[in-house]
Amino acid sequence: MSQVRLAGTGMTSFGSHPDRTGRDMFAEAGLAALEDAGVPAADVDELFYGNFVGTLSEEQGHQGPLMAEALGTTAPSRRIESACASSGLAVRDAVRAIRSGEADVVVAGGMERMTNMGTAGATKGLAGAADDLYEVRSGVTFPGAYALMARAYFDEYGGTHEDLAHIAVKNHDNALVNDHAHLQQEITVEDALEAPEIASPFTLYDSCPISDGASALVLASPEYADEHDLEASVAITGAGHGGDTMALHDRQSLSKTPATREAAEEAYDDADIEPSDVAIAEVHDCFTIAEVLALEALGLYSYGEAIGAARRGETRRDGDLPVNLSGGLKAKGHPVGATGAAQVAAIATLLDGTHPRADAVSDDATIGVAQNAGGTVASATVHVLEVMD
C-alpha cells in the first residue's frame, strides 16, 4: 500500500498535571506537531483525536471540535474511544483517510487527564476498559485483569515475578534521558520485588503510572509532502487492527493476545515485511506482563520465549532488539488516550535520530513497529514505520 508520511510529532511531558486542562495539553502537543511539520493549521483536512475517560475526568463530551479549535482550525474532527488503544485507532483511521484520497493532511493524536480523578477515581475509570457485568462486578480491576493473565502465563509457560521485574528495570532505565517521561527514576530488581503489592503477582513497579498528557502526529500524503517540500523521512507503511472478546473468561487462552497477532499480521502484510525485519519496537507495557504478551503476539518471539528477554538482555538498549526505548508506558507514563500516538512518535524520532535514545538504534535500522492495546487487548493496533530512501 501507499506510504503515509509522518511529517511532524509533538507531545507534552507525561506526568502529573492536575491543574492543566485537556484542551491546553492537546494544544501544546498538536501545535508542536504542526510546527515540527511546517504545516499551517489551515491545511489540516481532518482531526482524529483519541481519548478514554474525558467525559468522567473533565465532564466534557464532544471533544473532537474542542481539540480542533485548540489547534486553530474548525476542520472536521472526531473523538475516538477505544480505551488504551484510543489514539492507536486515531492513527489507524488517519492513515485510512489519507490512503483513501479523501484527505492530504491529518492530525492524529490524543489526550488524557487522569490525576485530577485521584487513585480511586482513576482505578474506577480504567476498570471501564473491562466488561462491566462479567468482570468489574466480580471485583476485577485493570491491574487485576493483567495479573490474571500473568498467572495463567506462568502456569502455561513458566516464568517468575523476577523475570517481570527485569522488564520494569529496563524500561525505567530507558526513560532516564527522556525529559518527556513521567518517571525518570532508576530502579533495581530488588526494588521492584519488594514494592507494595497491587494485584498478585504484581507490585507497584509492574504497573505503569497514572499520567496526564497529550501527543499528536501530522500525517501527510506523499503528494502533499513532495509538493510542499516537507521534511518527512519516516513513513507509516503498514497498519493493522485486531479485536477480541472483552471479558478474559470468554477467551480460549488467557496467556495469548490474538488481537495483537491479528493486527500484526495485517500490518506486516500491508508493509510487506517479516517480523525478522523489525529493528526496534514500542509495545503496550501497561503492566510488565503486557510487554511479554505483545512481543510474542507480534511474532518477535515464539510463545513462551519473551518472558526472559529482558533478563537475558536481548530487549535492553544494547540488545539485539531494543524494546520500549522511550521508557514505555511503564516509565514514560500512560495518559491513556495519548499513548498510541506517542508510541508512533517515539518510533519515528528513534528512526530519524532525534529521540534522546536514538543512539541505541543501529545505523542500519530502518524499520520499527508500534503496538497499542485497549483493555486486556480486546482491541489492538500495530503500525509499521520505515525510513524512506
Place this chain on the structure above:
Amino acid sequence: MTDVTNGEYDAFLEALAEGEGYYLTCENDHGLLPPRRACPHCGDRDLTERDLPQSGEIVTHTTVFVPTPQFEDDAPYVTAVVDFDGVRLTGIVRGIEQADVAIGDRVTATVESNETDSEQTIVFRPAE
C-alpha cells in the same frame, strides 16, 4: 449502583444464588453467560440454556490489594476465573486462605453480597 438492574444478567445471578445456575450455549458448544443474542465466537443466534455444573476448576487468580471504589472494604480479596467444563465465570474466592488459592482448586459458584455496598457478586467457595 444497587438501584440499577441489568435485566437478564441479574436474573442469572438470582438463579445462581438459588443453586440453579445456568449458561448459554450455541450450536458449536461455545459456553456463554447471559445476556447474549449471538455467540461472539461464531455468530450463531440459536442459543440454548444448560445447567451449570456443580463445581469447576480455578484456571487463574489474583489477590487484589488496590480495588475499585465499589470493592473498597473487600480488599484484599481474591478474584479468579473458573472453568465449569464448557463455560467460564469470573468471581471472588471465599473460604480458602488467600495465600493457599491455587490453579486447579475445585470450587462451587454462588452469589453473595460484597462487603462494600452489598452489591451482589459471584463468589466461589471450595467444593466439598
